[in-house]
Amino acid sequence: MKLVIAYIRPEKLTEVKQALLREDITKLSVTNALGCGAEKGIHENYRGSEVEVDLLKRARLEIAINDQYLDRCVDTIAEHAKTSESPDEQEQGDGKIFVLNIADCVRIGDGTRGAPAIG
Amino acid sequence: MKLVIAYIRPEKLTEVKQALLREDITKLSVTNALGCGAEKGIHENYRGSEVEVDLLKRARLEIAINDQYLDRCVDTIAEHAKTSESPDEQEQGDGKIFVLNIADCVRIGDGTRGAPAIG
Amino acid sequence: MKLVIAYIRPEKLTEVKQALLREDITKLSVTNALGCGAEKGIHENYRGSEVEVDLLKRARLEIAINDQYLDRCVDTIAEHAKTSESPDEQEQGDGKIFVLNIADCVRIGDGTRGAPAIG
Amino acid sequence: MDGAAAAAADAMFTVNNLWLLVATALVFVMHLGFACLELGLTRARNTVNILFKNIAIVSLGLLTYALVGFSLMYPGEEFAGAWFGFDGFGIGPDDGYEPIAYADGAYTYWSDFIFQGMFAATAATIVSGAVAERIKIESFLIFSLVFVAVVYPVVGMWHWGGGWLNTFGGGGDNAFHDFAGSTIVHSVGGWGALAGALVLGPRLGKYIRTAGGAWQSKALMGHSMPFAAVGMFLLWFGWFGFNGGSVLSADASGVSYVFVTTALAGAAGIAGAMVATWTIQAKPDLTMIMNGALAGLVGITAGADVIGVPQAVIVGAIAGVLVVLSVLLFDRLRVDDPVGAISVHLVCGVWGTLAVGLFAPGKSIVAQLAGIGATAALCLPAALVLFLGLKHTLGLRVSQADEMQGLDISEHGMEAYSGFQFFTTQ
Amino acid sequence: MDGAAAAAADAMFTVNNLWLLVATALVFVMHLGFACLELGLTRARNTVNILFKNIAIVSLGLLTYALVGFSLMYPGEEFAGAWFGFDGFGIGPDDGYEPIAYADGAYTYWSDFIFQGMFAATAATIVSGAVAERIKIESFLIFSLVFVAVVYPVVGMWHWGGGWLNTFGGGGDNAFHDFAGSTIVHSVGGWGALAGALVLGPRLGKYIRTAGGAWQSKALMGHSMPFAAVGMFLLWFGWFGFNGGSVLSADASGVSYVFVTTALAGAAGIAGAMVATWTIQAKPDLTMIMNGALAGLVGITAGADVIGVPQAVIVGAIAGVLVVLSVLLFDRLRVDDPVGAISVHLVCGVWGTLAVGLFAPGKSIVAQLAGIGATAALCLPAALVLFLGLKHTLGLRVSQADEMQGLDISEHGMEAYSGFQFFTTQ
Amino acid sequence: MDGAAAAAADAMFTVNNLWLLVATALVFVMHLGFACLELGLTRARNTVNILFKNIAIVSLGLLTYALVGFSLMYPGEEFAGAWFGFDGFGIGPDDGYEPIAYADGAYTYWSDFIFQGMFAATAATIVSGAVAERIKIESFLIFSLVFVAVVYPVVGMWHWGGGWLNTFGGGGDNAFHDFAGSTIVHSVGGWGALAGALVLGPRLGKYIRTAGGAWQSKALMGHSMPFAAVGMFLLWFGWFGFNGGSVLSADASGVSYVFVTTALAGAAGIAGAMVATWTIQAKPDLTMIMNGALAGLVGITAGADVIGVPQAVIVGAIAGVLVVLSVLLFDRLRVDDPVGAISVHLVCGVWGTLAVGLFAPGKSIVAQLAGIGATAALCLPAALVLFLGLKHTLGLRVSQADEMQGLDISEHGMEAYSGFQFFTTQ
């Protein structure tokens, strides 16, 4: 069992969610996050002072998944969270995916444990 | 050392927190999350258009805990986050618990490291 | 590859971020969290009823990092998230750091995987 | 009367009437004030419901007042000194209606109706605050309909419609005096609020039994202090029309005097509440000084025309202290009133009515007590019967699950702040 | 005229004029009402942009009205019955100006200008709601400038400026009747709104093609029901000045009657919309009853002075039902109007204008149709040409990326709710 | 005077007086406007504190004005041409008071008091914005008490109370002219604001020293643009009463002319600021055009009655540009003024006062400079002494920890938006 944590652009969330759905990955959780990465912040300007927006808005996805689905899940996110086709432009700010091991899992509703509880 | 991540219904938070307290599990962190799971979304209706609420509000608990407390912690959450007694109704939307391994831990205040720093 | 999760006081975020920057740790993500810890809640009072603020506002940092940077990262956070110099006062509420193992990592922009994708 | 005199009378008529209309618009703004105050002092998840109630009340209030209320409240001279009268359904002036003659050159029939109609809905709006966050929308609307269409105008008729309170003790100074409605409007709404809070019981999680068996009051904090403050300021703004318009003419001395007593009592209410909250609660509670301003305004409403300036300050300051004590007391008694409507409108309404007897030269405390008592005797039972009747038929309170989820989703299928993150657990 | 008669006339003049000024201030508040309603019914990420538009419009509206609008709309008697007239740039009374003689003792030249000037910007503000969340700020400002400076005053001249609609059918009862602007103001804005919504197309993600090929309408929920409600209440508050001031004197009977029909039609609009939304949508939709109130008010605006009281209730109630059906219909037609401006101002503006022909004794339905048709024939093409011209020059719509990110960041580099967390994906 | 003439005079008296009262209610709304503007332009964590200050000021302002302020500001004719006068504690008309005779049939004693009393609190409210987010609540209240009770009325007495500025240069056109208070109200508050900002120093994190040693200004963004806009619109709405009421009668020509100059200057202020911000800041800054509107209004306040219409537009437009430059300049100088109060009220207050000398025919620039200088010479030192005195006794600024946490929790133990998530780090 793996926990996939992905930081993506908020405006890509709907697309990524629908792509995952098509791969039968239907369960996921989302939180708001602020991210500091390679991308330069948006230029904002408030009453003449520069606004240092070094923390950009990001959607944080958390998907617990059984090992056999892992690659499909990671690839789907990676593909649909990208903003640009051209390889030289697409490098900054599109986000990251981290994969962690899950030791155990419980579905609260019926008490199922382990791999069967994930989905 | 384990990290327990639990997604529960927000309205159950107070009850779960108090139950954990009775088990001497006093330290935890909560974030807001939106969850996409088996449960069907609430039916909303805005100016005649259906609102697709496929992301339901969930509270995300994070509890770092020493291994000997793990079962107690997971069981307490599982028990108190359930909404229904009857086994056939209670299957959807009550949430999930994931358990991960923690490699290290530091209490910032006094610099303690490892298992003693958890509690 | 490690995932560093740190709960710190929100007002310390800017300081910690800048200290990490000086250590060349530039990528991190932040979420809002409410934390229940050793620290006593702020005393609030609304229309004569006590407000049980047992959930204090915390900033939750998540930093994925390669193993060689780990100690530097943890130490920097621990040092700058502390509020007090005197050892007897500084014990409560300054926060916690948890370290987890990361199994894999992907940079979405260019598809890089593993350790090189972290930074 | 020659041409010039008639022209002068007409000019005076026009200005008098204009003031009543401007005052009507000001009173209208009070509905927005009530809505903002109520939503600011309750939780975000019930906001759509609160707005819905407050907008619906304006509609029900005006339409039923046109249908029956005005006719019940001002049934005409043949019901002078009576307890009840009715002048038939609908509105429209009598035959041979001459605008300038209708009220001795003070206002037209239509101004009379619309000014009174704006007042009417207020009584139900007051109730709204006390029953917020747990009442079923249909039941609330039915309650309001009956309360505004029947209960409010009947009490109003007793005094302003020329009924028995107006001729009490032979009339004149012996009669009941309630200038702009500390009793006739505010305490009528206040009794309804009390009945509602009692029948409904407290919101889930408001009063918790501790291990020791003692009750503990939990703070269910309002979600928007800015809106609460907007509400308070707009209510005060509207009060210039509420009290100022109650002079029922633009009489320069009369209206300007009422403006002074009203504003100073409101200011004193803030000051009184500030002293009380800072003393009792250790830290100064913003919601208490907002209640204090309204308490001062409710307090002066009965006697704004007859109470001296220093006395107006005293009446307001006492109201400000009173409202703080009252909010704390009702909380002790586990009567859950999210916005403090009972304390502001009932307690300070009664206080203001008594204050006329105490401070206004020549006024009779007996008549004041009679008015307070009779209003209580009609409104509290009527409201209780209505609420209990609804409880046992349609149901009065939403289900526990719906209350936890919030009435916005459960009753309206909508959110007030779509996209915003807030902790729904609070 | 002797001294007393002159003094009486002067007093009457003063009160008449005062009412027009108070009404001006009330109409001014409507701009805040429009801004709040629009921002409340749209998403948080476009709020700065909406406020910017609404504040800029007030400025452009007043300044251009002073420069050309007033002069186009009221070109003087030599253009009676005409289609177009112009009295030169700038403002200032004619030589030999005597205040009391200017409008037969009803108001001064300056009051005339400022009251009319406050109305002017309204037409552009109505458009603002329909094009929200996707229009380029520069293009919107240019559109508004031309629309307010030229289109609105020309139509206004036809009726209020003494033009051909005023003398239609020989004048009198045969002429077009639009008391305070159901057509002259609201439907003018409404046609602009329709043109804007058509040329711009729907917001991204509003209409989605399902797998089966059918179109599905997605809810893009407004982010603040409290602000939307504040908007609705303030618009109504301002409407007392909009309609009441349109009596153009403080005439006691006239103004008070208009207050009654206006308020009852608004109340009936809420009731009508409440019945409609509860029936059709299963759960009562707050935004629909807010639209209902405004629909009732727009509906009565043309005939507030000549329609009977029960008829005013009927006009308002029908407007309330109509607005619900219209919002649902335009949504079916995939005309994306975030705040319902087309349904409220155009549909109910037309309805209200027709209602005069149907309900007001002696009025001619032919003239009403002529007015409606002529307004459509000028405003819709004019607005389409303007929008299409801008589309092909400056560009009308922001880029997809900017629209997804929100216009606050992309157009203004600012956030409306700095520090608050909301889901930008919604 | 015969009956008809007396009746006509009475009607005129009534309408004159009524306008002053309506204007009073409008000025009252400005307090809500100030509160909304201030909270909108500051961070969410200080909102309760800001509301508390603004509500408390209304109370303190009215009560102290009744106790001493009115009597200091209008001490009576025996102090004509003087620098200081006092007519005893408390209010109430003199013996033999005849309402219609009090001000030549323009208003009653009570109207006089309440209109002036509403103005009084404004001066302290202006200060509130500049010292926001860091001042101790007790110290601010004490400062306001003294400032409103003593400093404001003394300056007011110089001009409006018949003091030396009124008789300057022999009076008449040679005297100082400040119609509704560009100097007497706005710059008085502005000097207080400047003193407060200087003594307190900038908010934590506002000015950061970069590695290179240069200072950098960080944006501490306001948390609610909608409330800021509500504030701006309500202030403008109230300004119709502020300036219009300052005619001190309902004189048709006078009031309507003032409405026109006021509205056009406000509109021009927006336009001026829009051009300036779009040019200088690249993207159009919403907060700047809101400041621009207020700048235009402050600018025209001194000469709304005597400046020509095109000149009013020029005065407003220059004020709009000026306020943008001034905000940027004070930021450079590291004078931290969260809402731009110094730029709007002081800079544009001075500009408006000078503009009378420049644009109004026959007015003396010398007298204008004398008035500006004398006001500065009293208010700035007085405010500095007060603030420094408080700093060294009670303490003026909250602790660093409290400032970081926000004044809502530290000073009031409450949150403004309970349940909502926002990043407290910002």
Ligand SMILES: Nc1ncnc2c1ncn2[C@@H]1O[C@H](COP(=O)(O)OP(=O)(O)O)[C@@H](O)[C@H]1O
């Ligand atoms: N090492 C990291 N630790 C935590 N979060 C990260 C890390 N790297 C990236 N992120 C998150 O991913 C988001 C996108 O990262 P960014 O650096 O812009 O992408 P890239 O590495 O492709 O340039 C960031 O805003 C941040 O939230």
Ligand SMILES: Nc1ncnc2c1ncn2[C@@H]1O[C@H](COP(=O)(O)OP(=O)(O)O)[C@@H](O)[C@H]1O
């Ligand atoms: N595999 C998963 N990955 C991430 N989050 C999950 C996963 N499964 C469930 N969740 C979270 O738990 C919540 C409840 O899940 P749900 O599917 O409704 O429960 P159940 O599996 O008992 O039907 C979801 O809303 C989501 O936030």
Ligand SMILES: Nc1ncnc2c1ncn2[C@@H]1O[C@H](COP(=O)(O)OP(=O)(O)O)[C@@H](O)[C@H]1O
């Ligand atoms: N075991 C834990 N699990 C999850 N979160 C924790 C844990 N311990 C501490 N935290 C988080 O860290 C924050 C600070 O913890 P606190 O107990 O006040 O620090 P300390 O342990 O130094 O007294 C808490 O508010 C909580 O958010």
